[in-house]
Amino acid sequence: MKKSYAIVLCFVFMNIATSFAQQESKHNLNALLGKWKIDMSPYDKTxxxxxxxxxxxxxxxxxxxxxxxxxxxxxxxxxxxxxxxxYGALVSGDNSGDYNTSFYLKNGKLYGSTHSLKKDFLAVWEAVKE
Structure with missing residues (x-):
């Protein structure tokens, strides 16, 4: 009986792992490659x-x-x-310190935010590929 439960659990975990692998393979990561123009204040078009x-x-x-x-x-x-x-996340910086940035790709556009501890801000941004 214990052996049957172990076999069923192995089967379930293998199906879950396969499902995640298939989901990941649907994404074209190369869509991220290139030069992105980031609008650091997309709410202000002026x-x-x-x-x-x-x-x-x-x-x-x-x-x-x-x-x-x-x-x-x-x-x-x-x-x-x-x-x-x-989804993407990265660390960058300048003379004022590090910036923590995260974003996601949707319909060919990046939507993200950049957080600076030393400058005390959180910028919400959008980016298009040039």
Missing amino acids: DNNFAIMIIDKVSKNSIEGTFYRKGVRIREGRINTLNNYI
Whole structure:
């Protein structure tokens, strides 16, 4: 009887793992590659507050590139593909400290936020690929 339960549990876990693998494989991570123009204040269409993010490498669970200013390398770039979206998170920074950024891809557009502890702000942004 215990052996039957163990076999059933193994079967259930294998199905769950297969389901996650299939869900992840549906996503085209290469959609993240390229130059993204980030509107740092999308609610105000009269300003020119833009930044650039270049994603030049993606893998199963990571991204590499630059964020905000030319030469500021993305650190700890990660990808997650659950819930039918591609999610990303990264660390960047400048002379004022580190920035924690997260985003998701929806309909060819990135929606994200960037948090700076030292500058005491949270920017909500949208980005389109150039």
